[in-house]
Amino acid sequence: MQRARARTVGAVGLVALALAAATTAWVRLGPAARGTGWAEDVGLFLREHQALGPVGSLFHPYAGYLHLVPRLVVDVALALPVDRYALSVSLLCCALVGLVSAALFVLARDVVRPWPLRLVLAAVPVLLPSAPWEVTGNAANLHTFALVLSPWLFAYRARTWWGAGVTASAAVLVTCTEVQAVLFLPLLLLAWLPVRGTGRAALRALPVTVTALAGGAAQVVTALTTARTSTPGDPRVLDVAAGYLTNVVGGSWSADVGAVGRAVVDRGWVVLVVPSALLLAVLVVAVVAARWRARVLLAALTTGSVVVWSAALAANDSADARWSDAVPAVLTEATPSRYAAAAGLLLTSAVVVAAATLVDPGRRAVRLASDAVPPVRTGGTVRVARAAVGWVVVALVVTAWVGAAAPGPTTRDGGHLWQPQFRQAEASCRADPERRTVSVRALPWTAQVPCSLVLRDR
Numbered sequence: 001m002q003r004a005r006a007r008t009v010g011a012v013g014l015v016a017l018a019l020a021a022a023t024t025a026w027v028r029l030g031p032a033a034r035g036t037g038w039a040e041d042v043g044l045f046l047r048e049h050q051a052l053g054p055v056g057s058l059f060h061p062y063a064g065y066l067h068l069v070p071r072l073v074v075d076v077a078l079a080l081p082v083d084r085y086a087l088s089v090s091l092l093c094c095a096l097v098g099l100v101s102a103a104l105f106v107l108a109r110d111v112v113r114p115w116p117l118r119l120v121l122a123a124v125p126v127l128l129p130s131a132p133w134e135v136t137g138n139a140a141n142l143h144t145f146a147l148v149l150s151p152w153l154f155a156y157r158a159r160t161w162w163g164a165g166v167t168a169s170a171a172v173l174v175t176c177t178e179v180q181a182v183l184f185l186p187l188l189l190l191a192w193l194p195v196r197g198t199g200r201a202a203l204r205a206l207p208v209t210v211t212a213l214a215g216g217a218a219q220v221v222t223a224l225t226t227a228r229t230s231t232p233g234d235p236r237v238l239d240v241a242a243g244y245l246t247n248v249v250g251g252s253w254s255a256d257v258g259a260v261g262r263a264v265v266d267r268g269w270v271v272l273v274v275p276s277a278l279l280l281a282v283l284v285v286a287v288v289a290a291r292w293r294a295r296v297l298l299a300a301l302t303t304g305s306v307v308v309w310s311a312a313l314a315a316n317d318s319a320d321a322r323w324s325d326a327v328p329a330v331l332t333e334a335t336p337s338r339y340a341a342a343a344g345l346l347l348t349s350a351v352v353v354a355a356a357t358l359v360d361p362g363r364r365a366v367r368l369a370s371d372a373v374p375p376v377r378t379g380g381t382v383r384v385a386r387a388a389v390g391w392v393v394v395a396l397v398v399t400a401w402v403g404a405a406a407p408g409p410t411t412r413d414g415g416h417l418w419q420p421q422f423r424q425a426e427a428s429c430r431a432d433p434e435r436r437t438v439s440v441r442a443l444p445w446t447a448q449v450p451c452s453l454v455l456r457d458r
Helices: 002-029 044-056 066-080 080-108 117-126 143-155 161-175 180-192 206-225 237-253 257-267 270-289 291-317 328-332 338-359 375-403 418-431
Strands: 437-441 446-450
Touching: 002 080, 002 117, 044 066, 044 446, 066 080, 066 117, 066 143, 066 161, 080 117, 080 143, 080 418, 117 143, 117 338, 117 375, 143 161, 143 180, 143 206, 143 291, 143 338, 161 180, 161 206, 180 206, 180 291, 237 257, 237 291, 237 338, 257 270, 257 328, 270 291, 270 338, 270 375, 291 338, 338 375, 418 437
Parallel strands: none
Antiparallel strands: 437 446
16 A cells, blocks of 8 residues: 555656646747747658658658657647647647656666755756757757657666566657667666576566667668768867867856856856866766766766767867857857757766765765774765765756746747747638648748648638
8 A cells, every 4th residue: 555655656746747847948948939930840840741741751861860759749739730830849849858857857766866866867958058049849959858868768777567668668769869879878788787686677678678779770770871961060179178168068057158158258268177177076086986877877978978069060060160269259159059958968967966976875985094093984074075065066056057047048039930920821821722832930941831731720
C-alpha cells in the first residue's frame, strides 16, 4: 500500500513538474513569439507535409539529417484548427520541453541524488537565459532539447521492463531528431554496468541500446547521403575559444550577449577568462570527488558542450564570426546563437551536476592528511567546504535564471502574427476560387499556404 501511494505521489509530482516547466517556457516566449511562425515550421516542414503526407514526410531528410519530432509536431498542429497553427506549434513545443524537464528529473536520479538539485537540473532547458531567443517554442529547434536529453537517456538503466520500453521509444525520437546525439552513444555502456549476478538487470539496457544505435545509424547514413547547403566555416582555435567564452559561457549567464561583448570591449577578455577558469576548477574538483558514473557524465557533458560549439563553427560559416579578433561592433551587437544555446544547455547541466557532486559526493571523502590527524575532523572540514562551494555554484546559477526569467526578446518579437494574416488569406482564397496558394508571412521566410488548407475548417 505504501509503495503504491509513493508511486502515485511520484507520478503526480512528475506531471506537476512537466506542467510547470512547460508553462515557464510558454510564459518566457511572450505573446508575439507564441503567435508568429518560425522558419521551417511554416516553410519546409509544412510544405513537405502537404506534398508527401503526414507519414511520408516523417523520415524525409533535410539539411543533412532527420527531423522526426519536429515533423510530428507539424503533423499534430495541422490536425488542430489551422488558423491557430503558430500558437499550436508553440504550445506543443513548450509541452515537449516540459516533458524533457520531467525526464531529466527521473533519468538523473542515480547521479544527482538530492531531489532539490535534480529540480535545478530539470529546470535547465526552460531557464537557460538565452533559450527563448530562438530555440524555445518552435519545431525547427526542438533538436536542441533532444541533444541535452540524449546523454542522460543513453546512460540510464531502467528499473523495469516497462521503463526500458519507454526509454527505448524516447531513444528513437531523440536519435532520429538530433544528429549530434551520436556523440553520446558511448554512454550506452553505462546502462550495462555494473553487471551483477545473472545480468538480468543489465539486460534491460538492451532495448535502448538497440534503438539508439539504429537511430544513430539512420542519422549517419542520412548525413553521408544528403547534401547540406550551408557554407562550412573555417574557424581558428582562438575563434572557437573566444566565441565559446562570449556566446556559451556569457550566454549561459545573461541573455544580453551584447552586454557581455561590451564588457569585453571595455575591460578585456579577463572578464570572461577568470570566471571560466573558476568554473573549470569547480568541474575538475567535482570530477575528482564524484562517483564513477557521475564522473563519466560530467566529462561527457563538459566535453560535449565544447564539441557541439566547435562543430557549429566548422559546419556553418554564419556561426564563424572570427571571434578572437572581431571588431568591437561584432561583440557589442551580438545576439544569442542557437548553436550556443545547445552548448550552453550541456555546460549548465554539467555545472549543476558538479554542484550536486560537491554537495553529495555519494562516497566517503578521501583522507587528505596523515593518520596522525583525526580523520573525522579533517574529512568533515573538507566535506563542509566542498558542500559550501556546491551551494554557492547553485546559488549563482539560480541568480542568473532569476535575472532572465521574465519574457525576454526573441527572434519573433517583430514578426507577423499568423492568426490575423490567416483571416486575410481566407478572404483571398474565397474571393478567387481558382487561386491555389496564398502567401502568409512568417520569420524569416514567407510561406505559400494552399487554399485547400486555408479553407479546410470553413
